[in-house]
Amino acid sequence: MKTETRLDKKFAALKAEGRAGFVTYVMAGDPDLETSFEILKGLPGAGADIIELGMPFTDPMADGPAIQAAGLRALKGGQTMDKTLDLVTRFRQDNQDTPIVLMGYYNPIYSYGVDRFLEAAKAAGVDGLIVVDLPPEEDEELCLPALQANINFIRLTAPTTDDKRLPAVLANTSGFVYYVSMTGITGSRDIDSGGLKTAVQRLQTQGKLPVAVGFGIKTPSHAKMVAQVADAAVVGSAIIDQLAAHLDDQGAATEGLVPAVLTFTGELAGGVRSARS
Amino acid sequence: MSDSVERPNSLRSGPDDHGRFGIFGGRFVAETLMPLILDLETAYEEAKKDPAFKAEMDDLWTHYVGRPSPLYYAERLSEHLGGAKIYFKRDELNHTGSHKANNVLGQILLARRMGKKRIIAETGAGQHGVATATFAARFGLPCVIFMGATDIERQKPNVFRMRLLGAEVVPVTSGTGTLKDAMNEALRDWVTHVEETFYIIGTVAGPHPYPAMVRDFQSVIGREVREQMMAAEGRLPDSLVACIGGGSNAMGLFHPFLDDEGIEIFGVEAAGRGVDQGDGHHAASLTGGRPGVLHGNRTYLLQTDDGQIIDGHSISAGLDYPGIGPEHAWLHEVGRVNYVSATDREALDAFQTCCRLEGIIPALEPSHALAHVIKLAPTLPSDHLMVMNMCGRGDKDVFTVAAALGVDVDEN
Numbered sequence: 001m002k003t004e005t006r007l008d009k010k011f012a013a014l015k016a017e018g019r020a021g022f023v024t025y026v027m028a029g030d031p032d033l034e035t036s037f038e039i040l041k042g043l044p045g046a047g048a049d050i051i052e053l054g055m056p057f058t059d060p061m062a063d064g065p066a067i068q069a070a071g072l073r074a075l076k077g078g079q080t081m082d083k084t085l086d087l088v089t090r091f092r093q094d095n096q097d098t099p100i101v102l103m104g105y106y107n108p109i110y111s112y113g114v115d116r117f118l119e120a121a122k123a124a125g126v127d128g129l130i131v132v133d134l135p136p137e138e139d140e141e142l143c144l145p146a147l148q149a150n151i152n153f154i155r156l157t158a159p160t161t162d163d164k165r166l167p168a169v170l171a172n173t174s175g176f177v178y179y180v181s182m183t184g185i186t187g188s189r190d191i192d193s194g195g196l197k198t199a200v201q202r203l204q205t206q207g208k209l210p211v212a213v214g215f216g217i218k219t220p221s222h223a224k225m226v227a228q229v230a231d232a233a234v235v236g237s238a239i240i241d242q243l244a245a246h247l248d249d250q251g252a253a254t255e256g257l258v259p260a261v262l263t264f265t266g267e268l269a270g271g272v273r274s275a276r277s
Numbered sequence: 278m279s280d281s282v283e284r285p286n287s288l289r290s291g292p293d294d295h296g297r298f299g300i301f302g303g304r305f306v307a308e309t310l311m312p313l314i315l316d317l318e319t320a321y322e323e324a325k326k327d328p329a330f331k332a333e334m335d336d337l338w339t340h341y342v343g344r345p346s347p348l349y350y351a352e353r354l355s356e357h358l359g360g361a362k363i364y365f366k367r368d369e370l371n372h373t374g375s376h377k378a379n380n381v382l383g384q385i386l387l388a389r390r391m392g393k394k395r396i397i398a399e400t401g402a403g404q405h406g407v408a409t410a411t412f413a414a415r416f417g418l419p420c421v422i423f424m425g426a427t428d429i430e431r432q433k434p435n436v437f438r439m440r441l442l443g444a445e446v447v448p449v450t451s452g453t454g455t456l457k458d459a460m461n462e463a464l465r466d467w468v469t470h471v472e473e474t475f476y477i478i479g480t481v482a483g484p485h486p487y488p489a490m491v492r493d494f495q496s497v498i499g500r501e502v503r504e505q506m507m508a509a510e511g512r513l514p515d516s517l518v519a520c521i522g523g524g525s526n527a528m529g530l531f532h533p534f535l536d537d538e539g540i541e542i543f544g545v546e547a548a549g550r551g552v553d554q555g556d557g558h559h560a561a562s563l564t565g566g567r568p569g570v571l572h573g574n575r576t577y578l579l580q581t582d583d584g585q586i587i588d589g590h591s592i593s594a595g596l597d598y599p600g601i602g603p604e605h606a607w608l609h610e611v612g613r614v615n616y617v618s619a620t621d622r623e624a625l626d627a628f629q630t631c632c633r634l635e636g637i638i639p640a641l642e643p644s645h646a647l648a649h650v651i652k653l654a655p656t657l658p659s660d661h662l663m664v665m666n667m668c669g670r671g672d673k674d675v676f677t678v679a680a681a682l683g684v685d686v687d688e689n
């Protein structure tokens with residue numbers, strides 16, 4: 001990277017504080033644009049250190065039912081890439097230090113145009129990208145242009161990423177490394193601690209980057225357990241489950257939705273913060 | 278077609294080392310799957326060079342699938358249309374009733390070589406699911422088939438066939454419950470059960486090496502046609518016609534002929550209610566789509582301006598995939614293959630014509646190819662040799678056809 005990004009600064013600050021970070025995932029436009037903005041705006045106050053903002057896609061092949069449904073709700077509500085970027089712009093008007101990472105699949109970006117997308121993302125205040133279906137073999141598509149534009153490109157590593165592959169996977173990764181703690185889709189199983197510490201340490205030593213762990217963290221105690229060994233814990237499906245539990249029969253947000261999501265986020269954040277005290 | 282697209286000396290040498298045909302193809306998959314795809318590529322490259330692999334495949338092709346399939350002169354149809362001399366490549370006579378068996382046999386032998394213990398597959402019309410369930414039974418491997426809930430409803434006989442063969446059929450309700458959703462679900466299953474599972478993709482799509490591998494297994498169709506036509510007519514055909522869902526039966530017929538420049542090649546996509554009816558009314562990815570990335574490869578896709586995938590529509594459940602194999606996308610751009618389309622109505626008419634004139638009940642998929650043959654043949658001289666891939670039989674479709682014709686099957 002050419003200069004220190006908001007993500008680099010955040011992880012440096014967390015390190016200075018001596019605690020792990022808490023990364024929350026929510027879907028842009030779920031269940032509607034304004035509710036989604038309210039959630040986004042409230043997340044840092046509820047304890048989120050970094051926000052992953054999902055870009056909805058019709059065919060999320062690595063996601064489980066919770067995130068699939070979130071994406072379809074957003075699309076049904078008319079969410080577009082422009083509206084997602086606009087959410088970030090609005091968020092940045094009064095938040096300059098919580099990094100935002102856009103997460104999703106390549107086709108909506110490819111369709112938007114890679115150069116045009118990077119320019120718009122940069123202008124909106126996006127700090128990093130996680131694009132599930134772009135492995136290192138396809139780095140020329142988006143990863144290298146993103147790094148050029150000084151946007152972090154965060155790669156997923158999986159239990160199937162062996163020693164032979166790891167250097168290639170880490171090579172153009174920046175910001176942090178996202179360790180998918182199990183083989184599978186988002187939200188499918190509960191995380192288990194077996195082997196997690198070893199896996200994280202292997203990544204930390206080889207990659208010299210902070211390691212965030214996600215997939216399967218559902219409760220404050222899971223979050224605490226992960227925060228004891230990793231540099232950050234990522235929660236997505238469990239937060240979205242809270243959101244979904246506060247929709248009415250028509251799928252519209254009820255009054256209690258935003259407070260419920262933020263309260264739950266606060267509990268998870270509490271789990272993360274209690275990990276090393 | 279654009280002249281700017283570079284055309285190599287041979288059109289049969291793709292894909293390149295990155296699994297690309299021009300800009301199409303590639304390996305757009307989650308990291309969890311990447312090591313598996315690389316393993317698969319290595320295993321396939323080794324198997325290709327192993328005479329024992331080929332011998333085992335040939336033996337089963339002969340004794341279990343029933344290859345070679347005949348190349349049949351459709352005399353009455355030719356006379357009726359009054360133009361080209363029309364031949365059918367009779368892949369509908371294969372065990373399980375379609376060309377899908379060619380590919381499944383190849384992949385299941387590879388799965389066994391790789392020591393995989395569990396087979397999964399997606400299916401649309403159910404033909405690929407039936408073929409997969411069949412070979413899984415033959416080799417004693419547990420098998421899970423993902424099928425869209427909508428497709429389960431319209432292809433009930435095939436669902437029962439798969440269950441008879443011992444497969445578990447999992448209804449997919451995500452998205453719109455059709456083939457693309459079944460493929461998403463199969464990919465989700467695969468990332469969850471990576472070590473023991475072999476995913477048998479049913480068409481020339483998916484991440485590299487699938488498009489090339491499936492094409493290679495299906496190319497037995499075109500290789501046989503070359504020999505059979507030489508035997509029948511003493512020369513190669515003048516034109517080839519095949520229907521396109523993902524494009525595997527078409528690639529299988531076309532690939533051995535791509536470098537024979539004089540041969541005109543036609544791929545027929547499903548125009549559903551008409552490509553001019555707009556999004557959601559057809560499944561013609563090349564005619565009505567634009568390049569994008571889905572299911573592991575870059576290709577032409579039916580999609581919105583914002584890059585969201587649109588469901589295809591066709592009367593034929595085997596053709597309503599919103600994409601097309603990447604090699605077809607490339608052959609379209611270099612201009613080697615002509616991609617055209619046929620509507621539901623045209624396919625239904627062709628279906629009935631074939632039943633009455635040739636005594637062959639075709640599947641609705643090749644009925645699309647036949648619809649184009651019916652348009653094309655009368656404009657051509659009687660010494661023009663045309664080969665159409667009769668890639669599936671229509672037993673599975675009789676209920677759909679009856680409904681479309683307003684006939685109550687139980688009544689008559």
Ligand SMILES: Cc1ncc(COP(=O)(O)O)c(C=O)c1O
Nearest residue numbers: 404522523524525526595642669
């Ligand atoms: C008989 C038949 N033909 C064609 C197809 C379409 O597939 P492809 O284009 O890969 O040949 C199918 C798919 O289910 C089929 O069952």
